[in-house]
Amino acid sequence: MSVERDPIIEASPDDAAPHLDPELQYRLRQQDLLSQLGVLALRRADFEELLHAATRLVAQGLQCRFCKVLEYLPAKNVFLVRAGVGWGPGVIGVATVGADLESPAGFALKTGKPVISNHLENEKRFRTPSLLAENGIRRAINVILQGDGEPFGVLEVDSRDSDEFLEQDLAFLQGAANILGMAIERRSYQSALEASMARQQLLLHEVNHRVKNSLQLVASLLHLQANAATSEEVRTALNEASSRIVAVGLVHERLYKADDVRTIDLGQYLRDLEQSLSAAAGQCDVRINAPPDVLIETDRAIWIAIIANELVANAAKHAYATSKDCVVDIELQRVGDDEVELRIADHGRGLPEGFNPNTSRGLGMRVVLALAKQLQATFNLQGGRSNGTELLLRFPLRVAA
CATH class of the missing domain: 3.30.565.10 (Histidine kinase-like ATPase, C-terminal domain)
Structure with a gap:
């Protein structure tokens, strides 16, 4: 492996075991970074923060300056740069990359296979996207980020240097993508659950509203009947019954206006x-x-x-x-x-x-x-x-x- 690397934050010398082969130290460092990413995902961190943290850790693991999460937008057939590290202003959350077969990320998405391209200037499978060309990117490696049933997008690492990505690097990147994929699925399930709960809450409030209105109608009918009664005893009994119903109806009024019906x-x-x-x-x-x-x-x-x-x-x-x-x-x-x-x-x-x-x-x-x-x-x-x-x-x- 070449010693020429993009300037990024690397592991401190204290983290390395000096008696180990440098290549082994490098791979052990990658496993440690995957562990850190796994812990972040298990802690149920904010999804956006998790994506950005993942790009930082993956960039460190491959000793590259650039990394990004590309979210696939099917309606436009493009990728949105959802999170990343190393990119200048106006890229994260704004820039898009084509999702057709003419880009590395699109090639990975359409073929369902990871892509390593160590010489983008000589690449025959696809063109170099303008975002990569403008930043002087010479090599790229990407894997699919699986979502809930459908791909969420692509996790990609890019570099300006002349080194090469290896199959072992692909295994590391796939490990990170698997962790993010589980977080994406969990987020999808949680969103569906929250939507279901919100719908149930809305229905419950609507039921309470209707029950309150129905009880109010019954109470009004009893009150009208009481006014028409000729017997004082009957009038009193009907008014008392009406009052009991109003008491129950007021609870349902409070329930449909409250957040907690319990x-x-x-x-x-x-x-x-x-x-x-x-x-x-x-x-x-x-x-x-x-x-x-x-x-x-x-x-x-x-x-x-x-x-x-x-x-x-x-x-x-x-x-x-x-x-x-x-x-x-x-x-x-x-x-x-x-x-x-x-x-x-x-x-x-x-x-x-x-x-x-x-x-x-x-x-x-x-x-x-x-x-x-x-x-x-x-x-x-x-x-x-x-x-x-x-x-x-x-x-x-x-x-x-």
Whole structure:
């Protein structure tokens, strides 16, 4: 091998074993560079950074100044210089090379075989592309970069010196191309997966949007029916049912506007419900105090909203002389890192003497107890005739499996 080389960064003398044959040292250095490239690829480096790093390492491995990754653009039948080292400004990401049989890279792509040309000025198989001629390139070696099913392009090393590329150099270059090929396939799979996930997310948001609209329609129909009812008992029952449906619909509204459909901000959700809770209880004054960023699973947020709905309705119905006098405070607060406490209190006439929620025949209280059990919550209902009624519900943010 000639000692005349393009000026590039070479391995430091400390890296070489002085007792080894220079040719063996050279090949061992190539294997070390392939290992470095493999590590970069496994670390899931940014794809563009990986391509540029690969060209630097390959140039070092073949002791050449010029190296480039040529991406094949089938629509134009050209190669785009996607990454490279040694080239001047206006080349990377801009310059193109013909992909026909008249160029070294095109010859490799069309024949499916690697190409070594140590004397481009005498080459009969293809012409020398203008990019190579303008940079004084005298020899070139390239291999195909395989993509996901179709070739991604070509990995090419070029040199101005009069040395020669050998078959061993081709093995090194093919090793680098194989590593890049796996990274290209992984990138293709990842892009397809991300596109699929984005589509599923879009569909899920659309479903939640439609569910919200459908529930809103049902709630409106129930409300209209309640207004037309002649029985106060029927009117109340229909309004309560409408309020429950609105509570579920508001969750779906939040879900189609959110990035994460698995959890919901419970405090914000309760604040969204404030008007609905008030209207369902005959314009009861519902005052909500809740901190932000209390994230909870979506299904459990619905249960909590329905509990609040039932208790506000009960307060308006039983705690005050008229619903217009009704005032209910709803407070949410964290208890440590893993639990939340919900307090719902009115200021009315309090619970009747001997009231036991566990034996109550009222639908609202039975709903509250059933949902509290689902929440794995501790349930404490208190209230005398002079100081109103207070419910304390403590539950974990996440339910144990």
